[in-house]
Amino acid sequence: MNIRGVFIEETFAEAFTMRVARVLITARNIRWAREAALKLTGFATSVIGCKVEAGIERELPKAETPDGRPGISILVMTMGKDDLGKRLIERVGQTVLTCPTTACYDGLAGAPDRVGVGSALRFFGDGFQASKVIGGERFWRIPVMEGEFLVQEKFGMVKGVGGGNFLILARSADSALAAAEAAVDAIAGHPGVILPFPGGVVRSGSKVGARRIKTMIASTNDAFCPTLRAVTQSALPETVNSVLEIVINGTDADAVADAMRLGIDAACREGVVSISAGNYGGKLGPHHFHLRRIMSGTTA
Amino acid sequence: MSGLLVRPKAPLPEPADFAAVLSGPWTGVTAGELARRPVAVDRGNPVQLGELCEVTGEPDGSIRFAGDFRPAVRLGAGLSEGTVMVEGSVGDEVGLGMAGGSIEVRGHAGAGAGAAPPEARRGMTGGELVVHGSAAQGAGALMRRGLIAVGGSIGTHAGAGMIAGTVLALGAIGPAAGLWSKRGSIVALGEVTIPPTYRYTCTYQPIHLRLMLIRLKARYGFAVLGRHLSGSYRRYSGDLAELGKGEILAWTAE
Numbered sequence: 001m002n003i004r005g006v007f008i009e010e011t012f013a014e015a016f017t018m019r020v021a022r023v024l025i026t027a028r029n030i031r032w033a034r035e036a037a038l039k040l041t042g043f044a045t046s047v048i049g050c051k052v053e054a055g056i057e058r059e060l061p062k063a064e065t066p067d068g069r070p071g072i073s074i075l076v077m078t079m080g081k082d083d084l085g086k087r088l089i090e091r092v093g094q095t096v097l098t099c100p101t102t103a104c105y106d107g108l109a110g111a112p113d114r115v116g117v118g119s120a121l122r123f124f125g126d127g128f129q130a131s132k133v134i135g136g137e138r139f140w141r142i143p144v145m146e147g148e149f150l151v152q153e154k155f156g157m158v159k160g161v162g163g164g165n166f167l168i169l170a171r172s173a174d175s176a177l178a179a180a181e182a183a184v185d186a187i188a189g190h191p192g193v194i195l196p197f198p199g200g201v202v203r204s205g206s207k208v209g210a211r212r213i214k215t216m217i218a219s220t221n222d223a224f225c226p227t228l229r230a231v232t233q234s235a236l237p238e239t240v241n242s243v244l245e246i247v248i249n250g251t252d253a254d255a256v257a258d259a260m261r262l263g264i265d266a267a268c269r270e271g272v273v274s275i276s277a278g279n280y281g282g283k284l285g286p287h288h289f290h291l292r293r294i295m296s297g298t299t300a
Numbered sequence: 301m302s303g304l305l306v307r308p309k310a311p312l313p314e315p316a317d318f319a320a321v322l323s324g325p326w327t328g329v330t331a332g333e334l335a336r337r338p339v340a341v342d343r344g345n346p347v348q349l350g351e352l353c354e355v356t357g358e359p360d361g362s363i364r365f366a367g368d369f370r371p372a373v374r375l376g377a378g379l380s381e382g383t384v385m386v387e388g389s390v391g392d393e394v395g396l397g398m399a400g401g402s403i404e405v406r407g408h409a410g411a412g413a414g415a416a417p418p419e420a421r422r423g424m425t426g427g428e429l430v431v432h433g434s435a436a437q438g439a440g441a442l443m444r445r446g447l448i449a450v451g452g453s454i455g456t457h458a459g460a461g462m463i464a465g466t467v468l469a470l471g472a473i474g475p476a477a478g479l480w481s482k483r484g485s486i487v488a489l490g491e492v493t494i495p496p497t498y499r500y501t502c503t504y505q506p507i508h509l510r511l512m513l514i515r516l517k518a519r520y521g522f523a524v525l526g527r528h529l530s531g532s533y534r535r536y537s538g539d540l541a542e543l544g545k546g547e548i549l550a551w552t553a554e
Contacts, residue, residue, distance in 0.1 A: 067510040
């Protein structure tokens with residue numbers, strides 16, 4: 001398969017089931033919502049080293065937020081149920097509670113699985129906190145020096161998908177970066193997905209384990225490193241000199257597949273040789289996103 | 301419109317005590333079953349609801365009271381489920397001790413809306429009681445949880461002795477609001493007289509009120525204005541003669 005002269009490899013991205021919470025942050029204006037969102041989603045690229053993967057899903061207009069103020073929607077993902085609650089409490093407590101004018105709400109109202117967040121953070125109020133039940137949901141009002149921090153007691157949690165991906169194999173680093181930026185721009189704001197890596201792009205794709213240090217759980221994906229072409233079993237065509245990866249997490253497989261379709265299509269441009277994907281032979285992750293099926297619009 | 305419909309066959313005797321009509325499970329009962337529930341008239345003599353009113357429709361968790369229910373007292377007392385709509389005004393003690401569900405009164409409500417039954421230590425313990433008109437004295441007295449929202453004014457002693465919950469009025473709130481309260485919120489978007497046992501704390505923008513007001517506007521068509529959402533509120537803590545964890549939030553044009 002070719003898209004505008006870019007070869008789509010016959011392969012698939014292998015992804016995992018993760019737990020997802022959607023966090024809505026509102027503030028007096030978008031500046032402060034964004035500040036809190038950037039802090040909350042900081043150092044959250046991969047569960048391998050960060051215990052959590054998080055990213056901004058999209059900005060929310062006033063009409064779409066619970067309190068009618070500008071907001072940001074964030075997805076926070078972990079491998080296990082218990083982890084998600086811990087990470088939310090840490091991150092909301094350290095990055096949203098602390099940020100001027102913000103409030104924090106659950107963005108998965110219909111999810112039957114609930115995890116306590118405000119119920120834990122309320123203790124910061126040292127007994128001065130108060131709760132209100134509004135529309136059947138409990139919210140905590142925690143007194144802070146600025147006024148009050150409002151946080152929802154419980155957040156919904158659903159099973160999502162982590163590790164959807166595609167690789168951009170390009171003739172030069174500049175071409176790879178331009179294609180990656182185009183892909184990220186195309187995916188930005190797509191509902192139900194986040195790109196947890198810096199700017200949505202990964203330059204250090206990894207393989208499971210390591211050849212020399214047995215205790216390492218991940219190490220560089222040498223098959224896709226151009227500088228190792230002569231000394232390892234390379235997966236790169238002769239003309240490829242740079243590879244970048246787009247990693248996509250989402251609330252469900254359809255959202256990830258849709259985002260992959262948008263991203264791959266945008267990445268198929270001048271200077272790109274082919275599009276590939278990262279997988280582990282299909283034995284580790286239950287979600288397989290076949291590139292050609294996605295791009296032909298048949299199925300993931 | 302689906303749901304049950306109750307309409308007086310003739311002007312109701314005054315007072316007609318509707319306390320037993322919607323207490324306990326009712327959302328699954330048929331019109332015929334509901335019509336057999338008792339209404340106390342003539343100083344306590346019970347008659348069946350069906351003798352006073354036509355009860356029609358199919359159960360779907362909602363009920364409408366259409367016609368003149370001003371003589372009806374304790375309508376929705378002990379309510380724990382479902383959606384109740386009173387299309388006109390209603391008498392005293394609507395939603396007395398209600399625990400859940402919602403009651404929407406399109407007209408006015410008498411005294412003691414959402415208050416406590418005689419000898420009870422707690423009034424309303426949950427749900428939403430929304431009055432588009434005005435409510436007389438004692439609304440939300442001893443309430444423990446839930447929301448009472450009034451589009452017009454409220455008489456004296458609103459939220460007196462309240463333990464928690466919220467009493468909100470778009471109009472004026474009479475004297476002695478929140479007196480003897482332990483916790484809970486009185487929200488005044490109109491004029492309010494602050495009791496001497498409340499103390500001013502600060503002027504700020506409580507975000508939870510935005511949620512509450514947006515919900516009242518969206519669900520009940522409450523006449524919430526932009527200035528109510530974006531404005532500041534003077535916060536008073538009280539009743540300092542009691543636990544002092546209650547508050548009066550008074551909208552201010554400052």
